[in-house]
Amino acid sequence: MRLRVTPFGEPLTGHSAPVAGVALHPGDELIATSDDTGLIRYSTGVEMSGSPYTMTLAFHPDGHLLASGGEDGVVRLWDLSGVPAGELKGHEDVVTAVGFHPDGHLLASAGWDHSVRLWDPVTRMPVGDPLTGHTGRVVELAFHPAGHLLATAAKDGTVRLWDAGTGQPIGDPLPGEGVAFLAGRLVIVGPDRLARADDEVITPEPVSGLTARGDVLAAVNWDDSISLYDLGATPLARVTGHSGAVQALALGRSLLVSVDDRGEVRRWRVDGLPDQPSDTEPFDQVARLRRSLVTLQHTHAVARRVRDDLHRRLEERDDLVRRLTARVDELETRMTSAVVARRLTGHDAPVHGVAFHPRGHLLATADRAVRLWDPVTRDQIGDPLPGGPVVAFHPGGHLLAAACADHTVRLWDPDTRRSFGDPLAGHTGPVTSVAFHPSGDVIATASADGTVRTWDTVMGRQLSEQPGTRVVFAGDDLVVGATAACGHLVATALPGGAVRLENRRTGAARELTGHTSDVRAVAFDATGDLLATGGGDRTVKIWDTASGAELSLFTGHTSAVNGAAFHPDGHLLATTSDDCTTRLWPTRLGGHAGPAEWAGA
Incomplete structure (x- = not known):
């Protein structure tokens, strides 16, 4: 293999702080970079504000999403126009690495909390429990091209392999400080900072960072030059040009991008990179089969969870119908004879808010607190939740919205009784009504301050504001007053x-x-x-x-x-x-x- 690497255009400008993260769009037409101030830039000029010290970036394999991570421990998702597309919260310290599974159905993140987490980029929910075992800060991760393995490297001096489908560790930890996959083989940076595959040295000189694509490995040398190698340790090219310390690399189909601690972003045209491996190559056939298998396993697991959840819900519904039927018969007998049900103690102030769960098994009531009740037994369930006097259930039943005395609206999980997201803050007077859009994606609130506001249910950000003191949804239409x-x-x-x-x-x-x-x-x-x-x-x-x-x-x-x-x-x-x-x-x-x-x- 012969490569020709030449500078491509002028260095990209826009960063005034050290650039720590870089990602290349799958089509090579878009570059994302991030710096220590939290600024994330697309090469189109679009700018986003991420976590302070955003140090890692990764594009989804189909190119529609960018993931970022940094100092606040939040993994953020962005679309190609720079609009936030979600926040994944779970890490308790700095996020140092993010990466998508080759087929895009998983996002992996790693950080200083010694953990690796897997996420579903569609639902924005965690997949399984955190992957634990490292005793130091996890600094790098890489998926095998076939998608069945995930490799992680940490400051504890170990590299660990994980089953990407189950999240289980594979084998014993290996000594190492950095990791990549080259032509399907695991490359580990050892304590001497040399990169090896199966104990065979790939880089003849120490490296401070590396990235790989297909059969080519790009490495940052200690003199801040950049070298390209193949699996046989053959030097393919070497380039220089940075005036600062190179922090990160991204290698695409015909483009190499490098960033340094002086805010410089350089592009290099790489001629001679092989296209995707030939269909006749055994490795490619195995890789495609493995990728298909992992995708099938994930789809099967999702379908099985949906099936089990449906069966559980049907059983709950059947049980609820039986209990309600028996209870209604009893209530009708008691009501027709004018017998009053037993009194329950709890609220000590006028009661305003009232809402049934969409499945009917819960009733929420509120004055200065919110209480949940079983409408069949009339027993109170758990302790009161903060909020009131306005309540509303999400159409799916997994969230309960409650107005609070501080003029905010909080969302609660009625099953776990834990709060969901941050309070919806913005009103300056008591909240008078709360309504969910039938899809559940938008929540509307009205207040005595004379405003009606709409909010993104998941993100919690305000979408609109208009005059009014009452609001409902009539189908898809927002009706004020x-x-x-x-x-x-x-x-x-x-x-x-x-x-x-x-x-x-x-x-x-x-x-x-x-x-x-x-x-x-x-x-x-x-x-x-x-x-x-x-x-x-x-x-x-x-x-x-x-x-x-x-x-x-x-x-x-x-x-x-x-x-x-x-x-x-x-x-x-x-x-x-x-x-x-x-x-x-x-x-x-x-x-x-x-x-x-x-x-x-």
Whole structure:
């Protein structure tokens, strides 16, 4: 193999600090670099602000994402326009290395916390437990071209191999301080800083860093020159030109990029690099088979998890249906005889927020705290969560949004009771309503400060702001000023006790009248066929949305009704009140039957 390496264009400018990270787009048409200030630059001129001291970069194999890591321990994802695409949090110290699996289904990261972590770049979630075993800072990682192995090197003087599919260690640790794969063979930088493959020296002089692509290894020599070698240790080329210490390299199909501690980024045209190995080469055939196998294993594991989760959910649903059926029968018997359910202690202030989990197995209520209840047994689940008086469940049920006294909205996992992400901060007055978009990707909040804001549910960043004090989603549409919505139907409480019901599809509208005081609570059932209202007159009414007829009247609250929510299957209605209670009404009964009353709800 003969290579010809020549400077390509002028050095790239834009960095005013040492450049530590560099990555080359798979097509060689885009270069990403990062420096000690956290500045990340594309060669197109696009700039991003990453972690302080962003020291490692990697492009996804298909080129649509860039991963970065640095001092704050967060792995950040970026699209090609420089827009943040996700944050992966888990490392407890500096992230020193990131790299994508050859087929792109995994992202590996390593850091000073002695751990290696695997991530799903699509879901942005961890894959398995952290890979542990190193006793020093992990500084380098590399995937085998076939994707079945991951190699890591640490300051503890060891190189470790891991099964990329299972995350399990393979063999004993090997002595070494750096790592790469050259033509499918493991290359280790030893304590003497010479690079070896199977104990055969590849670099005849000490190196401070290396990278490999296919059959070619690029190494930074101690005099800051750059040498290229093949697996037989044949010197293929040597280039000089940097005035500072070379920090990192990236080798592409026909381009070599190098960066140094003076902020200089140099490009080199490499002529003579082999194309992808011939299909007739045994290694390539094995590599393709291995890559296909790893991809198949990952797909199978995901499908198996989905299947198991579906079976579990179906079993939970069946059990819930059995329990609810038995409980509803019991409640109907008790309600028709006007027997009041046992009182539960808990809330000691007027109750406002109320929401059912999409699967119906949880009920959330809130005043100055948020409590979760089993609607069948009426038992409180766990300790109260901070928040209130406004609550809303994510359409998928895995998040619960709760307004807080500091005018923020916090997201909680109702199963683990752990907070999700940072609080949604920006409002300067009490939050009056919270609503999720049907997709769950966007959350809308309204506040007494007169603003309505939308937020990215996962990232927590604000997307928009407009005037308003109430907000709902009617299908995909954000509706400001409305009180409740279901598909194309929107309900708005009017002064004096009336409720305006509007069909946004046809434009038809009517007013529902009957309350003798202002309406505070408005809720649709899941079908949009029923509308519940409650207010200062202490009554709860259920209406037929098609005809506007009043179907049921519930009495029992001793003070104003503040909130209402239908169970997902519509057989129960929960209402909250200034009388510090939540009540459950069986919607199929109507009339004045006594409700199940939770004094503590």
